[in-house]
Amino acid sequence: xxxxxxxxxxxxxxxxxxxxxxxxxxxxxxxxxxxxxxxxxxxxxxxxxxxxxxxxxxxxxxxxxxxxxxxxxxxxxxxxxxxxxxxxxxxxxxxxxxxxxxxxxxxxxxxxxxxxxxxxxxxxxxxxxxxxxxxxxxxxxxxxxxxxxxxxxxxxxxxxxxxxxxxxxxxxxxxxxxxxxxxxxxxxxxxxxxxxxxxxxxxxxxxxxxxxxxxxxxxxxxxxxxxxxxxxxxxxxxxxxxxxxxxxxxxxxxxxxxxxxxxxxxxxxxxxxxxxxxxxxxxxxxxxxxxxxxxxxxxxxxxxxxxxxxxxxxxxxxxxxxxxxxxxxxxxxxxxxxxxxxxxxxxxxxxxxxxxxxxxxxxxxxxxxxxxxxxxxxxxxxxxxxxxxxxxxxxxxxxxxxxxxxxxxxxxxx
Amino acid sequence: xxxxxxxxxxxxxxxxxxxxxxxxxxxxxxxxxxxxxxxxxxxxxxxxxxxxxxxxxxxxxxxxxxxxxxxxxxxxxxxxxxxxxxxxxxxxxxxxxxxxxxxxxxxxxxxxxxxxxxxxxxxxxxxxxxxxxxxxxxxxxxxxxxxxxxxxxxxxxxxxxxxxxxxxxxxxxxxxxxxxxxxxxxxxxxxxxxxxxxxxxxxxxxxxxxxxxxxxxxxxxxxxxxxxxxxxxxxxxxxxxxxxxxxxxxxxxxxxxxxxxxxxxxxxx
Numbered sequence: 001x002x003x004x005x006x007x008x009x010x011x012x013x014x015x016x017x018x019x020x021x022x023x024x025x026x027x028x029x030x031x032x033x034x035x036x037x038x039x040x041x042x043x044x045x046x047x048x049x050x051x052x053x054x055x056x057x058x059x060x061x062x063x064x065x066x067x068x069x070x071x072x073x074x075x076x077x078x079x080x081x082x083x084x085x086x087x088x089x090x091x092x093x094x095x096x097x098x099x100x101x102x103x104x105x106x107x108x109x110x111x112x113x114x115x116x117x118x119x120x121x122x123x124x125x126x127x128x129x130x131x132x133x134x135x136x137x138x139x140x141x142x143x144x145x146x147x148x149x150x151x152x153x154x155x156x157x158x159x160x161x162x163x164x165x166x167x168x169x170x171x172x173x174x175x176x177x178x179x180x181x182x183x184x185x186x187x188x189x190x191x192x193x194x195x196x197x198x199x200x201x202x203x204x205x206x207x208x209x210x211x212x213x214x215x216x217x218x219x220x221x222x223x224x225x226x227x228x229x230x231x232x233x234x235x236x237x238x239x240x241x242x243x244x245x246x247x248x249x250x251x252x253x254x255x256x257x258x259x260x261x262x263x264x265x266x267x268x269x270x271x272x273x274x275x276x277x278x279x280x281x282x283x284x285x286x287x288x289x290x291x292x293x294x295x296x297x298x299x300x301x302x303x304x305x306x307x308x309x310x311x312x313x314x315x316x317x318x319x320x321x322x323x324x325x326x327x328x329x330x331x332x333x334x335x336x337x338x339x340x341x342x343x344x345x346x347x348x349x350x351x352x353x354x355x356x357x358x359x360x361x362x363x364x365x366x367x368x369x370x371x372x373x374x375x376x377x378x379x380x381x382x383x384x385x386x387x388x389x390x391x392x393x394x395x396x397x398x399x400x401x402x403x404x405x406x407x408x409x410x411x412x413x414x
Numbered sequence: 415x416x417x418x419x420x421x422x423x424x425x426x427x428x429x430x431x432x433x434x435x436x437x438x439x440x441x442x443x444x445x446x447x448x449x450x451x452x453x454x455x456x457x458x459x460x461x462x463x464x465x466x467x468x469x470x471x472x473x474x475x476x477x478x479x480x481x482x483x484x485x486x487x488x489x490x491x492x493x494x495x496x497x498x499x500x501x502x503x504x505x506x507x508x509x510x511x512x513x514x515x516x517x518x519x520x521x522x523x524x525x526x527x528x529x530x531x532x533x534x535x536x537x538x539x540x541x542x543x544x545x546x547x548x549x550x551x552x553x554x555x556x557x558x559x560x561x562x563x564x565x566x567x568x569x570x571x572x573x574x575x576x577x578x579x580x581x582x583x584x585x586x587x588x589x590x591x592x593x594x595x596x597x598x599x600x601x602x603x604x605x606x607x608x609x610x611x612x613x614x615x616x617x618x619x620x621x622x623x624x625x626x627x628x629x630x631x632x633x634x635x636x637x638x639x640x641x642x643x644x645x646x647x648x649x650x651x652x653x654x655x656x657x658x659x660x661x662x663x664x665x666x667x668x669x670x671x672x673x674x675x676x677x678x679x680x681x682x683x
Contacts, residue, residue: 063535063584070541095584096616100548126615134551378565379519 040092041065044072044105052083058090061098069098073105080105086114094124099131108136174371178301181293196299204265204300205307209314211264216248216256216315220322223247228331237331241341244323249350250409253316255402258361261308262394266369269300270390273373274383282374292374301366308362312355353414357405361398368394429454429587429619430475435484437470444470446643448484452587457613457620459630459651462640463661468623469513471640472589475621476510477501488587506534508587509580513595515572517564523575524550524560530582546582553578554608570601581612587619588612594626606632627666627674632681639665 042059055076061069086106094102103111114120115129185191227243273296276282285292320342327333372390376382430452437445444467452458460468473479475486477493485492491504517526527546531537537545543560550560553574564572573593580588590609594602606629613620624630630637630651638648639662647657655666655675665671 063531066535066545067537067541096548096552096581097545097584100545123615123617126611130552130611130615131548134548138547138551138557379563381519382565 042069042092042098044069044076046076046079046084052085053081054085054087055080056087056090057102058092060092061094061101063095063097066097066101069101070104073101077105086110088114088120088124091124094127096127096131099127100135102128103132103135108132111135170375171368171371174374175367177293178297178367178370181291181298182301185294185298191294193295193299196295197303200300200303201307203268204261204303205311208261208264208307208311212257212260212311212315213318215260216253216318217322219252219256220244220248220319220324221326223252223319224323224326225330228326238333238341240323240327240331241333241338242345244320244327245342245346246350248316248319248323248354249346250354251402251406252319254312254354254357254361255398256319257308257311257315257358258365258398258402259395261304261311261362262365262398263391265304266365266372266390266394267387269366269369270372270376270387271383273370274376274386277374277376278378278380278383297367297370300370301363304362304366305359308365309355309358312358316351316354349414353409357402360401364397364401365394368397427454428452429489430621431485431487431490432471432475433485433487435471435474435486436482437467437474437479438482443643445474445481445484448640448644450638450645450648452619452621453636454586454619455613455617456635457609457622457633459634459637460621460623460640461625461630461637461665463665466640467643468640469591472510472591472621472623476508476589477505506530506583507585508589509583509585510589511573511576511580511591511593513591515564515576517572517576517579519564522561522563523555523567523578526564526575527560527578527582530579534583546578549578549581550575552581552612554604569596570598570605573597573605577608581616584616585618587621589621589623591623592625593622594624594629599628602626602629603632609633627671628677631674631678 040059042057042061042065044055044057047054047056059065088102102114106114111128111132115125115132117125120128224240224244227240228237231237231239231243273282276296282292282296285295324335324338327338328335369390372386372393376386428451430450432448432450435445435448435450436443448471450471460471462468470479474481475488477486477488480494486494489504489507491500493501493504496504517523518529521529524543524546527549528537528539528542531542531545532539535542547557547560551557555571555574555578559567559571559575564575567575577590577593580590588609593609594605597605609620609622610633612618620633622629622634634651636649637651637654639646639654639657639659641659641661646659647654647662651666654662655671657663666675
């Protein structure tokens with residue numbers, strides 16, 4: 001380190017510059033592929049004379065020739081004896097990939113010996129030494145990748161089952177934590193987060209009104225068309241009214257709303273909480289002695305618990321109106337007839353049976369959305385993955401619970 | 415290997431020339447008539463207070479920011495006026511280490527390094543992976559790090575992996591944006607000596623944006639101070655430290671500056 005004004009570094013610099021110039025020249029021409037043959041591709045020859053074997057390298061040992069050189073080196077390496085002499089004085093340009101091939105060809109011992117060879121330019125020796133050292137560490141711990149096959153498939157199935165099990169356990173755990181959060185804050189109005197609650201009701205409820213009513217209206221119209229087509233062959237088109245009524249009061253109103261909110265709100269919750277997690281904001285909340293569940297999860301769950309039943313009512317009305325419009329326009333039914341039939345055949349119980357599912361769906365959607373957000377780790381990609389996962393899971397859970405509820409209602413005769 | 419900064423001034427020409435550079439964001443002017451030359455084979459350190467546009471200068475030189483006025487030439491070429499294929503050829507001749515690594519999070523570390531080799535040199539994937547392993551080892555990473563994803567690495571390892579990617583195509587210029595920020599002193603010192611080693615072995619030109627005084631003293635041939643929207647002083651660190659300017663004096667002769675000077679002196683003796 002003490003040679004600041006010595007002559008040693010000056011020589012190194014000069015030689016380095018020379019090597020550099022050569023390298024640049026070869027690189028500039030090599031960079032244009034059509035001119036690649038104007039450089040001198042590296043070559044290696046093994047000659048045997050009276051003194052024994054002599055390995056001489058020449059040409060440019062650079063990245064553009066890497067594939068070729070590496071093949072030659074692999075072919076030649078096993079035939080090298082212990083006492084082979086190596087001559088690289090005829091070498092043109094050399095970069096790290098060239099040095100790597102040389103080191104692979106010669107093995108680490110001979111490379112280190114070559115790096116000590118005083119007759120070589122210092123820059124070249126430094127490069128050989130650096131790459132040689134790197135190879136030493138690189139080649140130490142290389143493991144062959146395992147073969148793919150039946151065992152790997154079994155392993156993946158096992159892993160998938162394991163992760164499904166852990167996932168379920170985590171979800172149940174998170175539900176427990178959320179319920180506990182509700183239980184501890186419910187009796188202390190001072191800890192209710194009213195402002196975020198209202199804001200989330202607006203985002204998840206009010207903002208979803210236009211898309212939801214439009215969607216529901218159109219599905220109602222489609223169901224009415226379908227029903228009238230099928231029922232026409234029995235001369236029973238008037239029962240289209242019942243079909244629409246039953247479908248929307250019991251199932252479609254709540255199911256459409258839940259699926260729409262699973263796509264719209266669960267993903268938003270995951271992305272919001274996930275990006276906070278990625279930027280360590282959740283950790284900051286914890287270290288400030290606050291509860292992320294209380295701050296982030298409870299307002300969201302509560303907001304959805306309030307918004308989803310209200311939206312369900314709206315979707316049910318919109319669907320029935322959509323079906324009614326089709327009945328009136330295409331089945332030539334008068335509006336008063338539609339309404340009187342509807343009133344005669346439907347009871348409030350049908351609506352209650354449907355809307356009773358709404359809070360359950362709301363709770364599950366919100367909890368899954370929040371939980372996936374907490375599972376985000378570090379990267380932006382992770383946010384995306386968990387957002388997808390939260391939508392898929394919440395839609396799955398909604399449909400599963402709906403099926404279970406349908407069975408239950410059937411058995412109960414409701 | 416001699417790891418001290420070289421004292422001989424390389425005269426093999428300027429690889430980067432910046433003339434009359436003006437950068438504006440809205441009403442805020444970051445650079446005004448900024449001139450800077452970077453010589454082939456040197457390690458130049460760019461220092462300046464927060465918000466003096468160090469990173470913006472780096473981004474302008476590599477062509478990520480279009481300047482409001484002025485001229486930036488890398489290898490004598492104006493990147494922004496080149497057609498895409500020519501520009502790509504020039505871009506392959508420099509490597510950039512971004513402040514937070516900017517490793518692609520969906521690829522493993524080895525795949526990150528292999529990407530430019532596969533895309534530009536059309537190497538078979540197996541060869542590219544093998545070379546990537548060497549570059550990772552060159553950057554001082556253990557072998558098993560190659561199979562990990564960036565999110566599984568510590569800050570220091572991310573810097574090293576990003577350095578390996580920057581070195582993938584054997585560039586002639588290496589741009590480093592705060593390479594030692596956020597590293598512990600031992601890792602930072604190891605990173606400094608790694609940069610000097612690589613420069614000496616590969617003949618790199620290094621453009622180093624940093625806040626780290628120890629890095630400046632232990633690696634840089636020259637230092638450029640950005641202040642008042644231009645390069646206030648440029649030269650060997652001892653000369654720059656004598657510049658008569660309040661910021662420069664506070665920077666180099668403040669408590670941390672003196673400590674770094676002292677450490678550098680001690681290292682030389």
